[in-house]
Amino acid sequence: VKRGLSEPPAPEPATLLDHDRVVYSLMQRCAVVPMRFGTVVDDEGTIRSLLLKRRSELKGLLAHVRGRVEFGVRSDEVAAPASGREYMSAKLEAKRSLAPLAELAVDTRVRRKDTAYLVDGDLVGAFEERARSMKLALSGPWPPYSFTGALDG
Amino acid sequence: VSETLVRGREVTLVDLVDRLLGGGVVISGDITLAVADIDLVHVSLRALVASVEKVAEESSTSTRSASTPGASRRS
Numbered sequence: 001v002k003r004g005l006s007e008p009p010a011p012e013p014a015t016l017l018d019h020d021r022v023v024y025s026l027m028q029r030c031a032v033v034p035m036r037f038g039t040v041v042d043d044e045g046t047i048r049s050l051l052l053k054r055r056s057e058l059k060g061l062l063a064h065v066r067g068r069v070e071f072g073v074r075s076d077e078v079a080a081p082a083s084g085r086e087y088m089s090a091k092l093e094a095k096r097s098l099a100p101l102a103e104l105a106v107d108t109r110v111r112r113k114d115t116a117y118l119v120d121g122d123l124v125g126a127f128e129e130r131a132r133s134m135k136l137a138l139s140g141p142w143p144p145y146s147f148t149g150a151l152d153g
Numbered sequence: 154v155s156e157t158l159v160r161g162r163e164v165t166l167v168d169l170v171d172r173l174l175g176g177g178v179v180i181s182g183d184i185t186l187a188v189a190d191i192d193l194v195h196v197s198l199r200a201l202v203a204s205v206e207k208v209a210e211e212s213s214t215s216t217r218s219a220s221t222p223g224a225s226r227r228s
Contacts, residue, residue, distance in 0.1 A: 013166055016173050020164065037173035039180060050180055061178070072168055113171060139168040145176030
């Protein structure tokens with residue numbers, strides 16, 4: 001759950017990829033709750049107190065993501081909707097069409113440009129297969145970057 | 154922008170940037186967020202996320218207001 005970066009990294013493709021690679025490889029060994037990229041903490045003592053302070057929240061997040069990975073499906077932009085109503089119905093339709101995928105996930109997050117799915121390790125194959133059959137392009141597997149916010153309900 | 158950057162995984166730069174700068178646990182206060190070299194879109198995204206979080210924090214520490222627009226946008 002900890003990472004050993006000490007300098008403030010510039011958000012360039014190379015550093016972003018490095019960050020992702022480290023978090024992803026950690027994820028192969030244990031449950032990981034990623035921190036926002038660019039997070040720099042002064043010293044180990046501060047890390048300790050931060051972890052202690054948010055202990056129950058972080059434990060909850062860990063339990064939620066353990067043994068699971070994130071996948072993303074890009075969402076089509078609603079092209080120039082004529083009205084708010086049209087926009088909302090297009091959104092609703094998009095959500096409905098993705099329901100078979102959501103069925104296989106334990107949690108979903110609608111992000112700005114895509115929908116993120118948290119998928120059990122056991123169901124990854126089935127999830128990818130279903131996405132293929134629906135002709136959807138998946139991104140991932142990712143560490144659970146999108147599932148680090150407050151848990152729903 | 155859809156080249157695969159990491160072998161064995163479908164990881165594109167767009168998805169990566171979106172997740173790393175928009176996702177992850179945010180620690181307020183004791184941290185520095187590196188903002189150099191990010192283009193304006195992402196800066197404004199983060200500014201949005203940051204301000205949304207501030208709103209959420211404030212509303213939960215003071216009186217718990219029903220649902221802030223920010224809170225619903227975030228989830």
